[in-house]
Amino acid sequence: MRKKKLTVLIFVSLAFLLTACGRQGSGKETAVEEPLKIETEAGNTRKEETQTPSDGTEKPAPGTDMQEQEGKVRETDAGDDEVKGRFEIFEVTQEGLLACGMDNAYPGLCRIGHGNILENQDGETIGLSALVPGMIVELTWNGGVEESYPAQFTYSALKLTGESGNPEFLLYLQLLQDLAKTDPGLNEGITESYFDFTSVASLSEGEKEGLAYLGGTYFGGFGSQSTQEELAAQGILDREKGIENGILVTIEELSNQNGKVTCNAEKYRSGTGAYYFHDVTAEYKNGKWKYEIGAEMIS
Incomplete structure (x- = not known):
């Protein structure tokens, strides 16, 4: 009787062990990931290990460039285009x-x-x-x-x-050069040259800026655009004393038709220190300007 019970007990134990082994071998309760396979340039297949942290996100394999993944441009590429x-x-x-x-x-x-x-x-x-x-x-x-x-x-x-560009730029450039050479004593001791081109309709804003800059090199001192009213408001020009360390040059364009221009030009230090080109008539022929001054006046 004892032998039969012992035999039954052994048989049940063996059956239990076989069932447990069968469950583990079915693969439903545990899973094993296959290593990632990457094709190399030579066509060979190599295995690249992946690391999965506890939060479930997959880290890139060692050596992966994070900047390239995020789409960032390398600093060496900046400014390469002309x-x-x-x-x-x-x-x-x-x-x-x-x-x-x-x-x-x-x-x-x-x-x-x-x-x-x-x-x-x-x-x-x-x-x-x-x-x-x-x-x-x-x-x-x-x-x-x-x-x-x-x-x-x-x-x-x-x-x-x-x-x-506008050909009138060359006319007024020559006019500034000639005005600077006339009565040069008015130009002495200045540190700023101011130019009023508000009535010159034939020039672009860029051409007026260039004319003022170059005009400053002719008269001495830095050249910029301004009007008599603006200089007075800034305290640079005194109505009685004039401009102590500067000069105001004004070009007044009176007419401009068919290559013919009429204008006035003036440089001003004070009421008793100014020079005028009055009634200037100019004509544009064969790519060149020729002009005549109707009258020159000094004060």
């Missing part, structure tokens, strides 16, 4: 150009160093002697601009466009 823009030339020297940007590439007055590539409209190489004030050119550069006044950069390539 920029193109149209500029009107106001002055040409061996060192560079004074020009004004005409579009969103860089609007404003700029001192621009020369680059190595200068071409005409057909892509043929030209020299610096082919550049003259009034031309509109297309410049290519790396996009960097030094934030000074005027702004500064160096072009890598220059190409002529065949376009030109």
Whole structure:
């Protein structure tokens, strides 16, 4: 009897152990992840281990670039693209150009160093002697601009466009040079040159800015635009004493038709220190201006 009970007990124990082993082998209660397979450039298959932290998110494999995953641009790629823009030339020297940007590439007055590539409209190489004030050119550069006044950069390539700015710019540029040379004693001791071009309808705002800047180099002192009323409001101009350390130059455009201009020009230090070009008549022929002064007056 004892032997039968012992035999039954052994049989039940064996059956229980076989059932437990069967459950573990079915794979329903535990799961084993297969390693991630990645194709290499050579076409070989290598295994890359993944790590799964306790929060359930998967970490990238060692050596993965997080910046590339987030779509960030590398610093070395910034500024690689070149920029193109149209500029009107106001002055040409061996060192560079004074020009004004005409579009969103860089609007404003700029001192621009020369680059190595200068071409005409057909892509043929030209020299610096082919550049003259009034031309509109297309410049290519790396996009960097030094934030000074005027702004500064160096072009890598220059190409002529065949376009030109307003020809009246050249007339008034010559008029300022001649007015500065006349009675030069009025220019002595000044540190600021002010220019009133409010009645000059033929010039763009950029051309007026360039004219004032260059005018400052002719009269002495920094050149900027202002009116008599503005200078008086700022306390720079005294109605009785005039401008102590500056000069106000005014151009009044009276008419402009069919290449013929009539204007007045004046430089003013005080009521007893001024010089006038009155009733100036100018004519534009064959790309050049010729003008005559109706009367010159001094006070």
